[in-house]
Amino acid sequence: MKAVIPVAGIGSRLRPHTFTQPKALIPVAGKPILSHIIDALQEAGFNDFVFIIGYLGDKIKEYVEENHKDINSIFVVQNVREGIAHAIWTTKEFIENEDELVIALGDTIFDMDMKQLMKMPGSALGTKKVEDPRRFGVVELGADGFISRMVEKPSVPVSNLALVGIYKIKEVDALMEAIQYNLDNNIRTKNEFQLTDALMRMIDRGIKMSIYNVENWFDCGKKDALLETNAILLQRPEFPKTTTEFENTILIQPVFIDKGCVIKNSIIGPNVSVGKHANIENSIIGESIIGPEAHIKNALLHNSLIGNEATLTGVQQSLNIGDSTEINFE
Numbered sequence: 001m002k003a004v005i006p007v008a009g010i011g012s013r014l015r016p017h018t019f020t021q022p023k024a025l026i027p028v029a030g031k032p033i034l035s036h037i038i039d040a041l042q043e044a045g046f047n048d049f050v051f052i053i054g055y056l057g058d059k060i061k062e063y064v065e066e067n068h069k070d071i072n073s074i075f076v077v078q079n080v081r082e083g084i085a086h087a088i089w090t091t092k093e094f095i096e097n098e099d100e101l102v103i104a105l106g107d108t109i110f111d112m113d114m115k116q117l118m119k120m121p122g123s124a125l126g127t128k129k130v131e132d133p134r135r136f137g138v139v140e141l142g143a144d145g146f147i148s149r150m151v152e153k154p155s156v157p158v159s160n161l162a163l164v165g166i167y168k169i170k171e172v173d174a175l176m177e178a179i180q181y182n183l184d185n186n187i188r189t190k191n192e193f194q195l196t197d198a199l200m201r202m203i204d205r206g207i208k209m210s211i212y213n214v215e216n217w218f219d220c221g222k223k224d225a226l227l228e229t230n231a232i233l234l235q236r237p238e239f240p241k242t243t244t245e246f247e248n249t250i251l252i253q254p255v256f257i258d259k260g261c262v263i264k265n266s267i268i269g270p271n272v273s274v275g276k277h278a279n280i281e282n283s284i285i286g287e288s289i290i291g292p293e294a295h296i297k298n299a300l301l302h303n304s305l306i307g308n309e310a311t312l313t314g315v316q317q318s319l320n321i322g323d324s325t326e327i328n329f330e
Helices: 033-043 057-067 084-089 114-119 172-184 195-204 223-234
Strands: 002-007 048-053 072-077 101-104 108-111 123-129 137-141 147-152 161-169 209-213 216-219 255-257 262-264 272-274 279-281 284-286 288-290 295-297 300-302 311-313
Touching (some): 002 084, 033 057, 033 108, 057 072, 084 172, 084 195, 108 161, 123 216, 147 209, 161 195, 161 209, 161 216, 195 209, 223 272, 284 288
Parallel strands (some): 002 101, 048 072, 284 300, 295 311
Antiparallel strands (some): 101 161, 108 216, 137 161
């Protein structure tokens, strides 16, 4: 069975970071988003992957080939981004003979039992109840417990069951036929060929689809969501915390500091991830992600996302303050 991971998006909501690297390679809790997805699928037994690349796709290819040498990887280029269904269609020569298929969106980290999902008979889609379904694809269940209706980002939601970006498809040929039909007839939603529309066509043709309730999922498409995901993952008991001592530095757990970092005269944490070979001096950093090889000096950072090889130098004051003086550096 193959896993298909679309990672062709430009990640506009994470600018300026995505000007220079794909969204899927932005680090969270010690490794890129894409690595979290690959590792979870490998644990479930997957070894064959199809990556749909586009924007800065050469960086995706280079990263996977260098850091995930133990998987079989195929890279397919989506030259024109016209939606997830169109992205899946570009892989047809590599998946059309598959008995089953898993599609996992490349900007979402899943907290679920993938092996349990794979044991479910027939096609099954990952879902979770949400407060505001208008931002997601939404499903409605029929009296028989199977999905009866599916709508992409409805203005008036049919339910609060959101699709979270993980799909197990049993009827691969039927999926490709449904996508081809929508492409041929220019059936779009919000000006894109949506996977939900293709899946809904399959349901209309009598194919049964179940839901699989996902415990948690983390949509890492925005800075705040990325930092929240980083904090949640770091706080898990099983996550390896950094206990290394650094010169005149206090670590407030949970903290993850990768190899080769130089940290002096600082307070780091809580909920901070620091990438490889970063250099931090005379700084206080909390609730943040610091990219590899970043250089930070004399900084007070909170809720911050610092990119790879970025340099930040703050202001260090030496003051001689007289009686009854008020100074505000706000």
